[in-house]
Structure formats: structure tokens, C-alpha cells
Amino acid sequence: MSRPEDPPTHRDHDDIGCLAAIEMFYAYLDGELDDSVSIADFEHHMAHCRSCFTRAEMEGLLNERLRELAGRRAPDRLKSRVRDLMKRF
Amino acid sequence: MYRPAKRGRCPVPLGRLATVAPERATIRGMTERTATRRDFTQAVEAQIDALYGLALRLVRKTADAEDLVAETVTKAWLGIDTLDDPNRFRPWIFRILRNQFISEYRKASSRPRLVSIDEQEDDTGESDLIPLLSGQPDEFLQWWANPETDVANRLLGEQIMAAIDELPESFRETILLVNVDGLGYDEAAKVLGVPPGTIRSRMKRGRTLLQKALWIQAKDAGLIRDQETKK
Numbered sequence: 001m002s003r004p005e006d007p008p009t010h011r012d013h014d015d016i017g018c019l020a021a022i023e024m025f026y027a028y029l030d031g032e033l034d035d036s037v038s039i040a041d042f043e044h045h046m047a048h049c050r051s052c053f054t055r056a057e058m059e060g061l062l063n064e065r066l067r068e069l070a071g072r073r074a075p076d077r078l079k080s081r082v083r084d085l086m087k088r089f
Numbered sequence: 090m091y092r093p094a095k096r097g098r099c100p101v102p103l104g105r106l107a108t109v110a111p112e113r114a115t116i117r118g119m120t121e122r123t124a125t126r127r128d129f130t131q132a133v134e135a136q137i138d139a140l141y142g143l144a145l146r147l148v149r150k151t152a153d154a155e156d157l158v159a160e161t162v163t164k165a166w167l168g169i170d171t172l173d174d175p176n177r178f179r180p181w182i183f184r185i186l187r188n189q190f191i192s193e194y195r196k197a198s199s200r201p202r203l204v205s206i207d208e209q210e211d212d213t214g215e216s217d218l219i220p221l222l223s224g225q226p227d228e229f230l231q232w233w234a235n236p237e238t239d240v241a242n243r244l245l246g247e248q249i250m251a252a253i254d255e256l257p258e259s260f261r262e263t264i265l266l267v268n269v270d271g272l273g274y275d276e277a278a279k280v281l282g283v284p285p286g287t288i289r290s291r292m293k294r295g296r297t298l299l300q301k302a303l304w305i306q307a308k309d310a311g312l313i314r315d316q317e318t319k320k
Contacts, residue, residue: 026292030267032274059296061242062303065249066268074141078155082137082162086130089166 014044021045021052029059129169132178133162139179139270140186146265147190157193161186180276183266187280243312244303252302260295263288 024042027033033042046053133140140161144154165182172181253261259281266277267288274288281288307313 023293026296027274027289030274030292032289062249063268065242065244065246066264067271069246069250070139070142070269070271072138072142072145074137074158075151075155078141078158079134079137081155081159082133083130085159085162086126086133086166089126089129 015048016041016045018045018049018052021049022055025056025059029056029063125169126166128175129166132175133165133182136179136182140182143183143186143265143270144190147187157186157190161189164189177276177279180272180279183270183272183276183280184282187262244307244310248306248310249303252299252306255302255305256295256298260291260298263291264295264299267292 021042024033024038028039028042033039046056137158140158141154144157144161145151148154148157161182165185168185172178253264256264262281263277266272266280267274272280274292275285277288278285304313
């Protein structure tokens with residue numbers, strides 16, 4: 001997805017428009033948009049709409065921050081407890 | 090408060106393990122069971138951090154979270170025959186943990202409430218997002234889309250977590266499973282027992298609600314100056 005060079009043009013005759021793009025926002029960013037036509041439509045819009053592009057960048061950044069929240073490690077005593085538990089299975 | 094059966098001990102009598110797969114009580118079966126146990130042990134160890142993280146988000150207290158994980162591992166082993174696809178171990182054991190939490194949680198809990206998804210949510214669809222977005226204040230959209238404010242980097246992890254905690258349970262769970270734990274939509278759907286389309290719908294609505302909650306967090310934290318909100 002390349003950064004749009006032109007000023008925002010929210011919709012042209014080939015464009016899906018901002019609302020349709022926003023509908024696809026999270027599925028696209030989460031890698032869950034598997035329909036090639038939808039992906040092409042979304043990326044076309046992003047290439048032409050600076051507002052949506054910026055918003056997508058921010059959402060992507062927030063995704064990174066959210067992933068950082070997963071960094072918690074289980075305490076060693078829990079790992080040891082679970083290992084002991086599984087030895088008894 | 091979440092109350093585990095018996096802390097520090099296997100809550101299931103070991104004799105019950107014999108009922109897991111009686112056909113395995115042959116020499117060949119013993120070998121298979123050993124292999125299964127080894128695979129199971131490796132799979133659990135690979136997921137132990139994620140299981141603990143999920144448990145801690147649900148029960149909030151470290152001791153309770155550890156108990157919940159231990160009970161989940163026991164239940165998972167007892168139900169190992171229900172694991173249809175070993176490649177889907179993570180959503181399978183996440184679901185067991187969540188179900189264990191719900192069954193215990195409904196007896197007693199320190200969290201405010203866990204409302205059934207059916208009670209609070211309309212998952213009907215795509216069009217729900219439009220009124221939600223149009224209801225957002227312009228100041229929020231301007232702030233959110235403005236790279237100069239550098240919102241995502243200025244918010245602390247605790248503030249982001251506090252914003253997530255403000256969300257209705259179904260959206261909170263979905264965002265945490267997808268964006269924090271890294272589950273795919275179909276995996277999250279399996280954990281929560283809903284169709285994948287519901288996850289997609291919840292992501293759109295939940296993330297939009299999260300933006301509002303982040304806005305409030307940012308305001309409360311003084312990250313947004315008055316002049317920024319009046320641009």
C-alpha cells in the first residue's frame with residue numbers, strides 16, 4: 001500500500017468511497033480480507049484518499065501497540081506446576 | 090472471586106484418566122498415549138504464556154489466573170479426543186479456558202459482570218458501522234487521523250488497556266483475542282462460539298468504540314489540549 005501523492009480525492013468513478021473502505025479496514029489490516037477484488041478495491045481507495053490512508057496507518061500503529069500488550073510471561077511457578085500436573089497424566 | 094477446586098493439586102482424580110480413551114489400554118495404545126501426551130505437553134508449553142495472559146485478563150488476580158490455567162490444562166487433557174485438528178490447538182484450548190472461566194465465574198466473580206453476548210449485541214451487520222461513525226465527533230476524527238498528534242505512541246499501555254476495559258464484553262474479548270493474542274478471525278470465532286462473520290462485525294464496531302474510549306483516555310491523561318479539540 002503506497003502513500004497517496006495527490007490531495008484527498010475521496011471518490012472517483014472507479015473508487016469504492018470512504019465508507020466502503022472503512023467497512024474493510026480491520027479485515028484488511030488483520031489479514032482477513034481474502035477476496036482479491038475487495039483487496040484491489042481497498043488498495044485503490046487507499047492510494048487515492050489521504051484521509052483513509054492516514055487513518056489506516058494509525059490503525060496499523062494501534063495494532064502494533066495492542067500486540068505489545070501480549071508480552072506477559074507466565075510465572076515460573078505456574079510452568080513448574082503445569083509440568084508436574086502433566087507428569088501425572 | 091474465582092474459586093478453583095483445589096489449589097496446588099490436580100482437581101481431577103487420577104483414576105479418571107483411565108476413562109479418557111479405554112481403547113488405548115493396549116501395548117500399542119500405551120505407546121500412542123505416550124506420544125499424545127508428549128505432543129500435548131509440547132503444545133501446552135508453547136501456549137503457556139498466552140494462556141496465562143488470557144486467564145489474567147479474565148480473572149485479574151495472578152493466583153486465580155494460575156489456578157485457571159492449571160484447571161484448563163487438566164480439562165484439555167481429559168478432552169483431548171475432542172481436538173479434531175492439532176493445528177487448531179490454540180483456539181481449542183483457549184475455548185476450554187474461557188468456558189472454565191464462565192462456569193466458575195457465574196458462581197462468584199470479582200469482575201463487574203460478564204453479560205451474555207446475546208443480551209447486549211446486535212450482530213446483524215455491516216450497516217451498523219455507518220451510524221456509529223457518523224455519531225463520532227469531528228474533533229475525534231481530526232485528532233485520530235492527524236499524524237502530528239502521534240496518538241498511538243503517546244498513549245501508555247495501561248491507558249490502552251483501560252480503554253479496552255471500557256468496551257462491552259463481547260467487543261473487548263474479540264479485540265483481545267485478535268489484536269493482542271493474534272488469533273485469526275476463524276480461530277477467535279471458535280473460541281467464542283460464534284460465526285467468523287460475527288468476529289468481523291465485532292472488530293469493526295469494537296475498534297470504532299475503542300477509538301472513542303482512547304479519546305477519553307487521552308483527554309483524561311492530558312494528552313489532548315483544548316485547542317486540539319477545537320480545531
